[in-house]
Amino acid sequence: VNSSSVFTVRYFRTTAVHRDDVVTVNTPAFAESVTEGDVRWEKAVGDTVAEDEVVCEIETDKTSVQVPAPAAGVIEALLVPDGGKVEGGTPLFKLRKTGAAPAKAKPAAAPPPPAAPEPVAAAAPPAAAAPIPTTMPPVPPVSAQPMDSKPVSAVKPAAAPVAAPPGEAVPSKGARSEHRVKMNRMRQRIAQRLKEAQNTCAMLTTFNEIDMSNIREMRAQHKDPFLKKHNLKLGFMSAFVKAAAFALQDQPVVNAVIDDTTKEIVYRDYVDISVAVATPRGLVVPVIRNVENMNFADIERAIHELGEKARKNELAIEDMDGGTFTISNGGVFGSLFGTPIINPPQSAILGMHAIFDRPVAVGGKVEVRPMMYVALTYDHRLIDGREAVTFLRKIKAAVEDPRVLLLDL
């Protein structure tokens, strides 16, 4: 179509021809004799909007008024800064209209992980409704748009943004693209630290299995009186924490740590147990201090308090700091068996796993028992194999029969 024969009059769009034209949208008249308001932008320059999609809100005198896009297109310019004042009729923004209405851009903003510290670059050409991370090959400039106007509406705001070479068919199933997200500093630092730990410690893992029948029975029998007296639920962790403390006192070298700078072994006569917990914010490792002096009730109370604090977002930094030994429970995710990694600067970590019913040999016969595999990863520079195995066996003995703790066996 010969475009020179078609006038573009602002706000008047000929339907026969999809021709880009830029529309300036003004502030709507205010209700009730209000004279001015503040603009709050929802969209940014370069964002694709559908017809009627909210581009900004104007706040006047306790009222929030939405300003929608008059047609589908791309925001070309914002004429007022965020928070700026406007009156009825003040030009607000320029919209470059396009023929097609892209799928709602809003859901596309969500998938690129919020964890990525880089603010998501909203400048996306219409061909891709999702924001594009920096390292992608350059995307066709806007002027190529009219050529692509046919299949644009087919582009779905998928989590993986796609860069279609100009003129080619719309990206669809089978498009093999990549998506790069920069590692945030925290992750980089942890990665570095873990590798350092792995390179300095001589890490080994020894395994064992625990028959959970007695503990289950103890819980079944005593959980109600326990709840009544202590107002706490009797869980499994207290059994393991107590058993670990017991074993650590029996084998102090597992509670110790090598000071690489002075080449000394630091023995500690207190037992602080870190319990690894996965939260939406990341791994937190709150510490139960001085477990050597605690009984089951004390331990359950400490765990409960930490849990409450975490829930109310009140965990203090010092709650999560320190620890001489870590217990990590992969069992909550259903893990059968695995090698935990030491939490530096400690020397050992106990990994608990899920409890599964298994046939085992008991007194020469096959019985089905609830069994849990446990793993102890330890620093072999400090802890010998014999000590590690004895340590783990002690935990096993104390969990399988808590009377061991009572009798100090």
Added chain:
Amino acid sequence: MALPRSLRSCLQRPCLLRSPRARLGGAGGGGLILQSLSGDVYQNLAVEDWIHEQVSLENRQVLFLWRNAPAVVIGRHQNPWQECNLRLMRQKGIKLARRRSGGGTVYHDLGNINLTFFTTRKKYERMDNLKLVVRALKALRPQLDVHVTDRYDIVLGGRYKISGTAAKLGRTTAYHHCTLLCSADKSVLSSVLKSPYKGLKSNATASVPSSVRNLLEEDPALTCELLLEAIAKEYATWHQIDHHITLINPADEAVLPGINSKAKELQTWEWVYGKTPKFSISTYFDMTYKDSVLEVKVDMEVKHGRIEVCNIDAPEQWLPPGLCQELAKSLTGSRFCPDEVAVLASTLLRTCPQDNELRNKWNLLCENMRMLM
């Protein structure tokens, strides 16, 4: 223009007084009075969204009555750090919600009534609504000295605010909602609505604080129930509809399809905190460590609730070189949230060589940083 089927079926459910058929129609156009069964602020705000989007308001008005368990509600474009004491709220378990209408910050509890008037955009008239409320109050207690100000507040005795207003205008529909203080806890109200955060600079909408009073203080017999009845009655009379309150359960997907996802969205961090207009903090705090007092200066820029720029200026040599910088760099990009800072700080600490001195200093510094949030 039919109501969405589900809301219509809600009307047919056995309710308070009479059968539903008589309700709609009538000389003045249709009308509906709804009351929420829930005290959950997010669910109730979600109902407002739902009605705003789904109910056709041609020839019909809707009044929605609701109350909430203790919560602070900020306006669409406000900054919660500027408006309220988030620390205190976390301790007391008082929720924070951001509504979609403009205006300032209010404290809700079960002693406060919320009224939402839904109309078409053409029929949007806040003054009329507030005058209706005043009429209702005067019908209950003719000597009550209440009137509507030109700022759309309702004032008692010429000096105490008992109601604040906010509104939202959509393309074709609008709503105006207001509070009404009946028997709210004023001491909690004043303590949570006072922000302890210093050094904030932002162009977010600021609240205008006022002295408040409960209607109960004027007359101990004025309970929330009495007030709700009176307002519903006045609304029914004015719009010539049946005086009939339909109870709705904001968690019921069958009646309000899609309501639960609306409520969920209102609770996300991205909505409640992330929609705060960009702001900057320039402040300092003093830390007492052993026998000395150290001053730490902090400068931050926060956008979408995330720290974009972070500068921590602590005394030289107090912490191992570069550690302060490391903290500042790690905070950049993370949420302006004490939770996240706690995780970050403890993780960072674990990546450093351990000694008690360092640990104590670090904890002190990081706890102070968290106090800013």
